[in-house]
Amino acid sequence: MESQETTQYNREYKDRLFKYIFGKDTEDSKKWRLQLYNALNGTNITDPDALKINTIENVIYISMHNDISFLVDTEINLYEEQSSWNPNMPLRGFLYFSILYQLYLKDNNLSILSRHKVMIPRPRFFVFYHGKKTDPDTWKLKLSDSFLGNQKEHGDFEWTATIINLRPDENVPLNKNCTPLYHYVKFVSMVSSNMDAGMDKNKAIEEAVDEAIKEKLLDNFFKINKAEVIGMCLTEFDEELAKRTWRNDGYIDGRSEKAKEAAINLLKMNILSPEQIAQAAGLSLEEVLELQKSILVKA
Template sequence: MVDGKGTAVNKEYKDRLFNYIFGREENREWTLSLYNAINGSHYSDASLIEFNTIEEILYMGMRNDTSFIVSGEINVYEHQSTFNPNMPLRLLGYVDRLFSAYISTNRLNKYGEQLIMLPYPKLVVFYNGIKEQEDEVILRLSDSFGEAHRNDADIEVRVRMLNVNYGRNSEIMENCRPLYDYAWLIEQIRQNAKEYGIIRAAGRAIELMPDDFVIKGFLMKHKAEVEGMLDTEYKEAEIRELFMEDGRAQERANTERERKRADEECERADQERKRADEECERADQESKRADQESKRAEKAEARVRELEAMLAENRKL
């Protein structure tokens, strides 16, 4: 697969490491641990989990992340390394696909007179980007509707975004050791990526991982796949950043053009105001001259009347 700039993307490793750890049948116990940690529950039977991950390839080879049904819920877990306020819209599409698959699998009739019962959705985004975010943020679809119409909308989607960077959400990390191990791993890779490159940094982080980390054996067993996934994931993050930077550069250029146009408009307006002020000043001067001429004319007329009166008086004499 090649992106729009001609950069090759490795199709072999189209999964994310987060999903590779928590979205596999063999790691059901870890998935259940993650579920319990973020919900404050205490389920112990991992067989309750029924995976329903959508296998569709999405942006630049990435699939959506883990989705599963447990205790009447349909849980959709998505990992994000960049903040995306549009996750409610994206996850709404995922849930629609999952519901369609659920209805088809269970041979339910959505056109019939009988009400069909569905598992209720719980939507969670696990964020570990470098941009600072709160431990927990609630994203809402209604934020996209505009403030004037949010209360009028007949649909809402609520997504819980959890910051899973190392050192964040300590209570959740304490209750889900695999998540803590994952956060530690990503932090180590970030600290060493510039010096060693992603693949070597990932390999070193796995080897230096303490032996009591529960995911170490799994990562060592799948070391090549993990390194490939991380390499692909980071490269694609760089590509996304390039796209975003291109967009930001274009936005800056558009803003600069708009600013120049606004400055030119202001300059023209200033010139028009100056011309108008000059016209007003000339009009004032003309008005003053007219007033002066009028006063002189009145004085002359008064003097004429005075002389006429004097002449009339002399004739009488």
């Protein structure tokens, strides 16, 4: 008789699967990250260690090591993946880069009070979005579209986010040039197809992982990291479900009290990390941590 028990997976993985694949310090991750970087930038760098990796929350921050010829610190690349549409990505990128530039100034002993012009790396912000078939392969969002007042008089300031549509089509140029990205997108598409067919989330994810192992996607990555992949996917699913629920109930509409109420409920459920709750509810991490403290005090 087949057991009715459901395998339990650790959902407390803070990494998203995208960052786990492309943003780790393993040899495979370095190799895949380099392929993605070269495909996006039209470069042909061959040394995986040429890329200096750092992270902010769930984004991947890439610059160059200091001994790589003229490419020294000329660019900062920031990669973020979004499962659901977010029109505020240019603003998010602007805030992210303000932190990165402060770190850059500190690490290089530079001061904006200097009488000499301070030179900084050029920013490149890519957002990997699981879009629709009707969406273009790539397009740009402008921060100026969010400025209040007359859009024709937004001034000279601009900040952009380059949106990459992650479609499971091997003929998409980026997929052709970056097999690891194509394998990742194909796996995510498998999960979505399984759920569309009526499977519950656990079964949909487990079967997608088994199929990825069978098709040898990302070499042996899915076989070696099966439990971690399933745990991360379940966590991401719960986060996206929470976002959709809050939107439908009117929580994420600028009403702070409703957002806090939703955050408190999810903290009590112990499904997501404080960082994930903050991102989903539109609250600061500090606000969520304060709410968490208040729950512990009452308990």
